[in-house]
Amino acid sequence: MAKTGVDAVARALAILKAFNSDRAAMSLTEIADATDLYKSTVLRLAATLEAEGFLVRGADRLFRPGQELWRLGALYQRSLDLGDVVRPCLRRLVDATGETASFYIADGNERICLYRLNSPRSVRHHLEEGQRLPIDRGAAGRVLVAFGNGDDPDSRAIRARGFHLSAGERDPEVAAAAVPVIDVHGKLRGALSVSSIRTRFDEQAIRIAIEALMAEAKALSGFLPPAEG
Template sequence: MTRDGAESVERALNILRAFSETRREMSLTEISQSTGLYKSTVLRLTASLEACGFLQRGEDKLYRLGPELWRLGAIYRRGLDLGEFIRPVLRRLVDTTQESVSFYVRDGDERICLYRQNSPRAVRHHLEEGERLPLDRGAAGRVLRAYTAPKWPLGAQIREDGFYISLGERDADVAAASVPVIDNAGRLRGALSVSGLRSRFDTKAQHLAIEAMKMEAARLADHLPASD
């Protein structure tokens, strides 16, 4: 590509960058003022961007972002590895609780342990990523069920509380607490769970785990990419 060609690409990208949440539509003059480009240059570049679907020009002569950007954005979102957001959260929760921490998602009538950070303690609840567990037993399973099956009788109380604690439901020696992870669009993305030996998961430990998970879930809501 020649230097002139590269400059044209940069100028076209600057036109797209001129749009924002508070500036969703602009006239030719406004784009020129925002980018510092001559109107003749803006007219030429916007015609190319419009032809490729990156811009749309309405009957009111105002330019708006086009559907091609939505398509590329959807590809970008699907390509993001949620692990880059989830794994730091799991590590912080392990540091806080000293217990094992997991992130589960629902898959049909089961839940999958998508991400896991095991406790540093010698005696701990151990689980591998990718394992499938039931929805009807265990804290994370019940949380996922409560938020995906609105008519489930026990779901209303779990949704009102915003958490669930299980004591020996799936394994007599294991206790766990779980909270939902809900993004800013109101969609359930999964469930965080802290699990450990029932003998040391007393009221104080339960409260610590729930408060820490709720704080991390709220933080995740601001960072998780939108789901389709």
């Protein structure tokens, strides 16, 4: 009996997890295909999930996530600290690139290194959390300006690319790549950056850094706690 109950819970969760940004609404057949469950099983479990508010079924007969998932998601986000979601991203960036990874926010004419994880290499770009740097120089600063209220030609070009590379803009020995972190409401929350000794930041290193930064920024955007104010 216990095993049957556990199996039912696992199948119900599989149904909920089948929904994503590309599959926000699904028919009974589509859910069955996505979960490898029989239609009869899906129908039985979906009825329970619908009754409890975890699914809704519209007049078009398509299932969609219900209001209970929104409520639980909001509770989860309110319980998060920004560092809880940013620090794992920085760890993955350091693992992928071998370089220093940072998260910056804008503060007037400066940018603040809110979180960072330094490179394990002995020769590296070393940063401290809380360090303030000019916002008009360096990859992260330029990204914060461009995706903030920047309307100059350089900012428009950065927005079109989706990232910025810098080499010696602030420190002649440092190169960096940065991307914006934009939450699900379209609000700029900061910039993710990978910084390196300039001579080590060759074409291959840049490609790896940009790919990793974009992947992490995209993943991070959906997990950010609500912005204050």
